[in-house]
Amino acid sequence: MPPPPPTARATSHLPSLPPPPASYNSLIRTYARSSVPSLKLEALRLYHSLLLDPSAPPPNRYTFPFVLKSCAFFSFFSEGSQLHSHVVKFGLACDTYVANSLVHFYSSCGKLACARKVFDKISEKSRVSWNVIIDACVTNGDYQEALALFREMQVEKFVPDIYTFQSVIGACTGIGSLSLGMWAHKLMLRSTDRELLLSDALVNNSLIDLYSKCGSIALARKVFDEMPVRDIASWNIMILGLAMHGLVDESIDYFTRMTSIEKLRPNAITFIAVLSACNHGGLVSEGKKYFDSMVNHYRIEPRIEHYGCIIDILARAGFIEEALETVSKMPCKPDAVIWRSLLDACCKKNAGLELSELLARQALEVKDDATSGVYVMLSRVYASANRWNDVALVRRLMSEDGVKKEPGFSSIELDDGTMHQFVAGDTCHPRSEEIYDNLQTIEKRLELQGYRPDSSQAPMIEGVAVVKGDSLRLHSERLAISFGLLTGAGPGRPIRILKNLRVCKDCHTMTKLVSQVYQAEIIVRDRIRFHHFRDGKCSCMDYW
DNA sequence: AATCGACTTG
CATH class of the missing domain: 1.25.40 (Serine Threonine Protein Phosphatase 5, Tetratricopeptide repeat)
Structure with missing residues (x-):
């Protein structure tokens, strides 16, 4: 008879046969380090038997890092929080290793504030402490804070390693700033650990991702070609x-x-x-x-x-x-993403009200954090059917359901490395008046070329409902383009724009024309892809 | 005796 598989054996005999008191820690360690989820779970079970076993020694500073690692893997927030109180109870809150593990655990559960609280209290911070908190900021989307902490870390004279740089580069990628990313890359080139850092696959992979997401596919290729080992x-x-x-x-x-x-x-x-x-x-x-x-x-x-x-x-x-x-x-059961992509296609094809409504209903039934997109698409369906009452109804439903609208923004990076962010209808920029004046000039020039605004595809502007007939000049990327042209973009000096939403049809048409009339190269990164506008054409070939 | 790891579609 073949022996039972290791997982089965581990789960079947462990609860009945307690391990010798001294081996709890090493068993927990082995299980927590395993890549097999069921064994990672076993680490948590073992911790419980340890607590219940009167002959076992109490958990110590070698126990918690591993149990917390398992909790982090599963994002078991309440279990981990309980562990946190055990840590305090056993007087281990001051241990740097234990605290680092807690910071990482909270970050995997999406609790950046908790992670930060633990980090701030660590009296003897190590390089790992800085690495985990910087990584926590990046995984939770607080890129600016990650960079601020990185600067603090350097002030405190800690030497950054591959983990630090991986997170720092990830922060630059998240911000979408090519010049910041190049700054981080240069820091590595100047580092005394240069060889070590630049031969690491993880670091190189994050650089490839950085350059391709910040608009320079040429630099991404260069890193890829020059890295010693590719995975x-x-x-x-x-x-x-x-x-x-x-x-x-x-x-x-x-x-x-x-x-x-x-x-x-x-x-x-x-x-x-x-x-x-x-x-x-x-x-x-x-x-x-x-x-x-x-x-x-x-x-x-x-x-x-x-x-x-x-x-x-x-x-x-x-x-x-x-x-x-x-x-x-x-x-498998279709998720909200699938329903949304079908609905999106129906919107573009005008595939009919009934089907669109059905798809929207399906998409809304699966709760996730992107429901606002469904309402926006549905209102577009009603708008193209000229059902303005239903457009208004959708808008009301949205506010009644307390749907969080994802505010649209566009940011532009200038040659000097500064980033300027705009939202729809924004008047906060110091050069706001100039920007709006220029936008009018642009639109006049485009209209001479035969451009006519087409609002049919966008009854809502970046999450904000508009009245029919309203000009679309408020779309945030138009402000960014206007500003970009003001700052002297031209041949060889592309305008780089990052959007958090997708480009609408009318803005796409307009941007193509701008690239032609102003002889400007405009590179727009939207939610899922890049558009390179040049000479009146876009790299997406109008398919997006 | 130890703590940090990624690339994902819309």
């Missing part, structure tokens, strides 16, 4: 980056190079990257081909994300029927 993630990030920039053929070339020449085995993420390339390029049959090869050739079980990709490819290309068929055939 699958390096390829994945590169494939995604190229796809995001609309360099679809090259993106697929990298996949081919990775699998055929380097003989690397693609993983589930690689296929998300390749499918995303197909999606940006509108390559429907290729997308199906890769999905099929993933399942049948590589034997990778498709996850809901993969279904999401293929459904989006189909729907965006106008094959809404086939997309719906895929939804009905997939083995």
Whole structure:
């Protein structure tokens, strides 16, 4: 008879046979370090048996880091908070290792404020203490704070290591600032640990991600070409980056190079990257081909994300029927993302009120944090059907349901490295008056070229409802473009704009014209991809 | 005796 698998053995005999008192810690450590989730869970069970076992020694400073690691992995907030009180009860709150673990635990649970509170109380901070709090800020989206803490860390004379730089680069990526990212890169080049830092795959991977997300795919490529050792993630990030920039053929070339020449085995993420390339390029049959090869050739079980990709490819290309068929055939329950992408496609295709309403209802049933997008899309459906009463109704529903509107913003980075952020209808900028005057001039010049604003696609501006007939000149990226032109953009000096939402159809048309009339290169990063505007054309080929 | 790890579709 074959021996039982290790997991089964571990769970079946452990509760009945308590370990010898002295080996609790080392067992907990082994389980917590394992990559197998069920064993990580076992670490927590063992901790409980330790508490109940009268012959066992009380938990000490070697116990908590590992139990907390398990809690962090599962984001078990209440269990971990209980552990925190045990830490205090056993008098270990001052231990740096234990405190660092608590900071990391709170950050994995999304409790940045708790993490910060613990961090601030650490009397003997170590490099790891700084690393975990900086990472906590980055994973929770507080990029500016991460950089502020990094500066403090340097003032305190701690030497940054690969973890520090990985987080710092991640913060620059989140802000979307190319010049900040280059500053971080330069810091590494000047560091005494230069060789060590620049040979690390993790650091290089975060640099590739940084450069491709900050608009410089050329620099991303350079890092990729020069790094000594590439792992699958390096390829994945590169494939995604190229796809995001609309360099679809090259993106697929990298996949081919990775699998055929380097003989690397693609993983589930690689296929998300390749499918995303197909999606940006509108390559429907290729997308199906890769999905099929993933399942049948590589034997990778498709996850809901993969279904999401293929459904989006189909729907965006106008094959809404086939997309719906895929939804009905997939083995897992569709999530809000899938319903939203179908609804989005219906909006663009004017696929009919009934279907759109049905999809919106489905999308709203699955609660997640992006419901405001559904309301915005639904109001667009009603607007294009000229059902303005229903547009108003949606707006009322939104406020009644207390839906948090995601405020749209556009930020622009100037050559001097300063970032200027605008929201719709913003008048806060010191040069606001000039910006609005210039915008009027721009619109007049464009109208001479035959441009007519088209508000049909946007009954709401970046989460704010507008009255029909209102000018769309308030869209935040228009303010950014106007400001960019004022600061002397021109040939060789592109305007770099970052948006948190997607570009609307009318703004897209307008930006193309601006790039032609003003001979300006405009690079816009929206929620999911880059648009490079030049000579009246966009790199997305109007497919986005 | 130890604490920090990522690339994801819309």
